[in-house]
Amino acid sequence: MKRKSRYELLMRRRIANTFDQWKEKDQISGREVYNFLYKIRGIARGLGMKRVEFLAAERIAEITDDEQAIWAHGDWKRFLKPFVEIAENETETEPEQLPGRKEEIIRNETIGRKEGRFGQDSEIILLIDHDVEFVTGLKNKLEEEGYHVIISLTVANGFKNFYTMSPSFVLMNIELAEGNERLEEFGAAVRANLTPLALISSTVHERSRAQAYEFGATDFIDKEVLEPEWFIPYLRNRLALSQKILIDELTGACNRKFMERALSDLLANYERYNEGFAIAIIDLDHFKTVNDTHGHIVGDEVLRRLVQLIDEHKRKTDMLCRFGGEEFVLCLPKTTEEGAVILLDRIREQFSKEQFTSSVGDFNVTFSGGVVSVNEHNHTRERLLDEADKALYQSKADGRNRLTVYSGDLESTAVKKLQVLVVDDDRLVRTILSRSFAEWQPDDEVDVEVHAFKDGQELLDSNWYRPNERYIILLDGIMPRMNGIEVLERIRADYDDKNIIISMLSARAGEANIVHALEKGADDYMLKPFNVQEVLARVGRLSRRLLL
Incomplete structure (x- = not known):
């Protein structure tokens, strides 16, 4: 007999465990039967078990998820007879421990849908x-x-x-x-x-x-x-x-496309004439709070004022470009790091004193920055931006409203941490996602930690949240004790939104389910069955907005 994969054995064991639990009850609800079939169909599709997938889909078409529907022991056992046989005819036993880390981890495990082609840099x-x-x-x-x-x-x-x-x-x-x-x-x-x-x-x-x-x-x-x-x-x-437009009309700064050209020109002059230059990445502190509290129109005024202030102080040959959102890159030809810091500190101090007004009241805004100059080790556009970004991250970590000059020491200290929490009552889904994210590295400077929870109550009862950490939560919509929507509402009510991105995992594509999740504060949703590489790509994109 061909040896079955451990994930397949785990799935079959799950069927048997579910039935063992149901046998202890006099009756179960229609929702329980419906949810069971949806989960089994998704897992079977991912593992290539066509017969099991077909059987589940066939049974789903015959019932609804009516919570009021009552299934006696004999009713559900007759209706799910093929699955009872699958569980009872399984002769191989599941090992107590999951495969060790020395064994090959399944990197392209498909939990259903065909693999998407988008990545972290997609539009x-x-x-x-x-x-x-x-x-x-x-x-x-x-x-x-x-x-x-x-x-x-x-x-x-x-x-x-x-x-x-x-x-x-x-x-x-x-x-x-x-x-x-x-x-x-x-x-x-x-x-x-x-x-x-x-x-x-x-x-x-x-x-x-x-x-x-x-x-x-x-x-x-x-x-x-x-x-x-x-x-x-x-x-x-x-x-x-x-992409052909080079000016950011909102702020009057140049846009990212222009920045790429400007850096290419500066690097060409460095290569030909040894003409040095510095760049700085500037990022407004707590700008999301400004938008949430005072409105995006007022937030736009803050962005425009920052650009005006920089224009008042910089030379005509210096180039200010909007890098994205509230982030800007200042290119400073024939400038040292020391000169860049003197200029930006003067702007930073004046900007922090600027008073803005909204219907909520008066407020002030600060910015942080990272500075680097070109040298024989970093004379590529990617490397310069990477080093300036590390310095910016250090400014944020040190309390914001400050400038940091890049040094080699930041390679080890400016590691960004991202917590990935997988909350799903299906052990197989938890295992596959957890092991995939354990090997996932969206960026060389991002340290990913993965934690798995068997249901929402276990997550909320744990000491999972730390204010200075950043979180991506993959949250199953249907779980025992507390469903995903309830967990979503609790998290949004009790924790800082800007630190947490939540993507709902759902086996049900119904309009009402998606609407409900988005209305309650989900940032994204993914339908089961899905492809693990697709999940990694989506999480990579979502995580970007958390890491500054």
Whole structure:
């Protein structure tokens, strides 16, 4: 007999354990039967057990997840007879311990869907529409093409995701029932950032078309005829055009594309004429709090004032570029590290005294920075930015509102820590994800720690949270004792949002489930069954906004 994989044995053991638990009860609910079949179908698909997957899918089609439905012992045993036989006919025993670390870890274990092609550097597309079936269908098609897609169901949440994720393209339904004023405000923000915005509508007439362009839309699209076959080439076209623009209209600074060219020119002069230069990465401190407390419009005023202040102090030959969000890169030709620090300290002190005003009240903002000069060891664009970023991270770690000059010592001290928490009652899912993330390294300077919890209650009862850490939580939507939505609500209510990103894991693609999760504060969701490499790529993208 061909030896079965340990993961397959673990899955079969799980079936047997579930049935053993049910045998102790007089009756079980329809929800329990339904959830069991969904979990088994996903695991079987991932492990290539086609017969088990088919049997589960066949049974799912015959029932609902009605909590009120009652299944007596004989009822569920007859209905699930094929699975009872699978469990009872298993002759091999599962080892007490999971495979040791010396054995090959499954890196490409598939828990279902075909592998997506997007990575950490893929373009981010923001979809804003209350039609969950439409946006999830389009999301799947776009992610097959290598894009990373974020969904918002309201304009308000769209604002949040626009400022935190810095998408390259926005598609929004003009019919969202939040009022034209909110739509106009969002359109102005997107236009100010020179981000392509396409508005869609199911009712196309001249007034709605005119209104779309008044809101700042690049295009107006009839939702009824939007098909991936032509939308994807259209999207590539719009993204290519947007990359040619070199000025960030919101702040007046140059954009990232210009920065890349500027650094290339500075490095060329260094190679040819030994002409030195310095660069600095500047990042506003606690800027998310500014946006959350005082609003994004006021946050934009803060960004513009910082750029104005730097322009007042820098030389004409110095180049200020917006690197993304609240982060800027200042290129300083013929400047030493010492000269860069003198200039930036003067700007930093003056900026910290600037008073901003909103409906909430007056407030001040500070920034931190990392400085590095070119030398024979770092004369590439990637290396310079990496060293400046390490110095910036050290400034943040030392308390913010300060500058740090890069030194070799930072290679060991500026390690960024990321906690990945896997919360799932399915032992096999926990095992595969935990072991994959244990070997995962999204960046050379990121130290990843992985922790697994068998359900939400175990997570909440543990001493898992430390204020200075950053967390990605993969949270199963359906668990015993406390379901994923309840855990999500508790975390959002009790802990600091800016330190935690939550991605819901769900075996149920129903519209109501996705809406519920997003409304309660989930940052992302992934449908089971999924591919582990896809999960790693998505988490890599999500983690970026946590690590500064």
